[in-house]
Amino acid sequence: MVRKTIDISCDMGEGFGPWQLGSTNDEQLMTLISSANIATGFHAGDPNLMDLSIRRALGNNVALGAHPGFRDLQGFGRRRVEASAEEMVNDIVYQIGAIREFARLHGASLQHVKPHGALYxxxxxxxxxxxxxxxxxxxxxxxxxxxxxxxxxTYRIAAEQGHPVVREFYADREYDTTGKIVFTRKPDDYNPKKAADRVLRACLEGKVRPIDGEDIDVGFESICVHSDTPGSVELLVAIRETLTANGIEIAPPSAATARAADQAPPR
Incomplete structure (x- = not known):
């Protein structure tokens, strides 16, 4: 199915105190996206940065999302922390509460929750x-x-339970033949034209070429670019320009979009 509208999200607010980490380009990135995944303090982020990220998002008409991670500032939430299901989810609830209160402070609400890194x-x-x-x-x-x-x-259970769910396509990650993302960090992964063409093909044809085989089908309602990806601004500029040039509008997902994702056959 050719997509006429697509969401673009980016992981935001991923600094901590004086350490900027992935948040250096946030102000510019916020002008290029429709949804923001805002770090909630465990893998990155702090109260002041959460507040600033929300104000930036609202100033650019960008929808707000919580981006909870493992409690792992040193490893940026990309290391697996052994925890029970209840411990993992209680940490998520804690982090949702933090960002939700900052959203309320500014008269806003959360559109989505997207776990980060190893927790995801x-x-x-x-x-x-x-x-x-x-x-x-x-x-x-x-x-x-x-x-x-x-x-x-996560997707399969959310769909079965009827909870609104949005599937992601990663513009700056590779896929394997099972449809899961893999972390390669090859320099060519961050070529803006290559990334934009790959995203456009996924939107128009619903296909992506994995690292270990032939084309696979990929279903999604949102495109993600990481703020700490080298050249993330250039990637997003190229992706936006390519999509809009091909008649694809950039906008946050709607409740109807999420319901349609719920009803899609689980992979």
Missing amino acids: MALAADEAASTVFVNTMRRIAPDTFIYCMGASA
């Missing part, structure tokens, strides 16, 4: 943890979208 991948592979996560979201934030991979336990 841990939930994707763990049926029990994803079940606890989705059931908890249905209690504390029943209308708040969950952002996740299509090829994940």
Whole structure:
């Protein structure tokens, strides 16, 4: 199915105190996206940066999302922390609470929750943890979208439970033949034209070329670029220009979009 509208999100506010890390380009990046995944203090972010990120998002008509991670500032949340399903989800609830209060301070609400890094991948592979996560979201934030991979336990369980869910396509990550993302860090991964062409093909044809085989189908409602990816601004500029030149509008996902994702056949 050719997409006429697509969301673009970016992980934002990923500094801490005087350490800027991935937040150096946030002000410029915020002008190029439709949804922001704002770090909530465990892998990155602090109260002042959360507040600033929300004000920047609202100033650019960008939808707000919580970006909770493992409690791992030193490893930027990209190291697996051994924890029970309940511990993982309680940490997510804690972080949602923090960012949700800052949103309320500015008269806004959260559009979505997108786990970060190793926590995202841990939930994707763990049926029990994803079940606890989705059931908890249905209690504390029943209308708040969950952002996740299509090829994940998180997506499958959210779809089964009828919770609004948005599948992501990663512009700056490779895929394997199962539809899962893989972290390669090859310099060519960050070529703006290559990334834009790959995204456009995914939007027009619903296909992506994995690192270990032939083309696979990929379903998604949102495109993600990481703020700490080398050349993230240039990547997003190229992606936006390519999509709009091909008649594809950039906008946050709607409730109808999320419901359609719920009803899509799980991978």
